Amino acid sequence: MSTHGPATERPAATSTRHTVRHVVVLLITPLLMCLGMGMAYLGAFHAPHAHGLKVAVVGTSPRQQVLAQTIKDKAGDALDVTTVPDRAAARHQIMDRDLVGAYVPSATHPELLVAKAGSDTSATAAQAVFTTVADQQGVPLHVTDLSRLSSGDPTGQGLFFLLVALSIGSYASVAAISAGGATLRIGIRAAIGLATALAVSVIGTVLAGPVFHVADHHLAGLWGMALLYSAGILTIGVALHTFLGRWTTLGMMVLFVMLNFTSSGGIFQPALQNGFFGALHAFWNGAGFIEGVRGLLYFGSRDMGGHVLTLALWLVAGVVLLAAAALTERRTAAAPAGSPGPTPDRSEDEEQDSAEVLAEEEMGEAVAA
Known part of the structure; x- marks a missing residue:
């Protein structure tokens, strides 16, 4: 005669339900982590786009001012474009981290000053903008990194x-x-x-x-x-x-x-x-x-x-x-x-x-x- 009857099975079933319920409760935390990590990382990184990226055109002549205004008009809110009087002033503002990049116009050798140590991605965004400007002149853009990154x-x-x-x-x-x-x-x-x-x-x-x-x-x-x-x-x-x-x-x-x-x-x-x-x-x-x-x-x-x-x-x-x-x-x-x-x-x-x-x-x- 079997020793396993309904009375024996009921405690086993109750124990199983209790264990499953306990596991489900424990799973709440990792599932919330998954949701939170996904929302945070995708929300922060999935579609980076510039807004108010601070760049400058070197020079204060009417030609440089027109160039700065033209870039600003085309970029809209993506760029905050100003002019600085000379290369030394541009360098100073970049190293003070007031500017991401400064464009030095030239008919043959245009230059972009950046500091990649401040943010490589921001410097890359500035480079993309001014590469387009140089391409319209039909000349290559030279990029100068003013910072010295560590060897590693x-x-x-x-x-x-x-x-x-x-x-x-x-x-x-x-x-x-x-x-x-x-x-x-x-x-x-x-x-x-x-x-x-x-x-x-x-x-x-x-x-x-x-x-x-x-x-x-x-x-x-x-x-x-x-x-x-x-x-x-x-x-x-x-x-x-x-x-x-x-x-x-x-x-x-x-x-x-x-x-x-x-x-x-x-x-x-x-x-x-x-x-x-x-x-x-x-x-x-x-x-x-x-x-x-x-x-x-x-x-x-x-x-x-x-x-x-x-x-x-x-x-x-x-x-x-x-x-x-x-x-x-x-x-x-x-x-x-x-x-x-x-x-x-x-x-x-x-x-x-x-x-x-x-x-x-x-x-x-x-x-x-």
């Missing part, structure tokens, strides 16, 4: 990939600290986070410097900005875990991948993006790091102070969030033992956090690839 970064985009490495090392560490240190006081978790930021910044600086030569000078300044950047992410992440719990991973992805990488200017400058990501570029921490390091390495530290301030303010925001999280945890711990409301299952939370660590590692590999 011929396109000037290596700093963006350094940003990716620092970001992944920082936000993935938040999941590890939150899972492994769930029973620690938030002050201890924050201290571990700052120590981790130090490690992440050293790793990034060594990789960018002596290993791959993306940066071949000012490594101390690069390390300082990397430390500020990583510390800001880790302090914010450790604090957010108090409020978001299992949704911290998704929140960190939104803040420091979806909105961060796309607005950093590492691939396209704001003049080649839509208004939303261009506006984020003005104050987001990834943009602060990219533009600050660019200024340090290639533009004589011009405007670097403002970008360092941006990174410092993100760290301050993290410290404020940590204080709020500490207050919240103290209030929770001081609540009467018999107060109403469900008490979360610690083992289930820790298991979920472990799943978040794995998800972070897998996502980090995907983004890095």
Whole structure:
């Protein structure tokens, strides 16, 4: 006679349904990541087009002014075309990053001045415009790059990939600290986070410097900005875990991948993006790091102070969030033992956090690839 009857099958079926439901709930986070990453990256990068790209024609004679106005009329809102008195003035404005390119007219040897270290894609866009102008004269355009890129970064985009490495090392560490240190006081978790930021910044600086030569000078300044950047992410992440719990991973992805990488200017400058990501570029921490390091390495530290301030303010925001999280945890711990409301299952939370660590590692590999 069979020992397996309806009473035995019902618990098995209930267990299966519970497991499937649990898996479906866990899948919500990666599916939202897929949606968010697709919207952010495709929204930011799928159709780059110029709007207000700042270029100039060298010379103030009526002929040069007419040329500048003609280019402006044909380009519409895509270009912001001005004139500068001479080549020296054009060079100065390009190295101050007030201009993307400056066209030096000539009947036989027209020249375009650019600084590819500021943005290779913006320089390429300016080159496309003035190549058309030179072609109409039937003469070749000579392009002069005023900046000196590092030997290991011929396109000037290596700093963006350094940003990716620092970001992944920082936000993935938040999941590890939150899972492994769930029973620690938030002050201890924050201290571990700052120590981790130090490690992440050293790793990034060594990789960018002596290993791959993306940066071949000012490594101390690069390390300082990397430390500020990583510390800001880790302090914010450790604090957010108090409020978001299992949704911290998704929140960190939104803040420091979806909105961060796309607005950093590492691939396209704001003049080649839509208004939303261009506006984020003005104050987001990834943009602060990219533009600050660019200024340090290639533009004589011009405007670097403002970008360092941006990174410092993100760290301050993290410290404020940590204080709020500490207050919240103290209030929770001081609540009467018999107060109403469900008490979360610690083992289930820790298991979920472990799943978040794995998800972070897998996502980090995907983004890095």
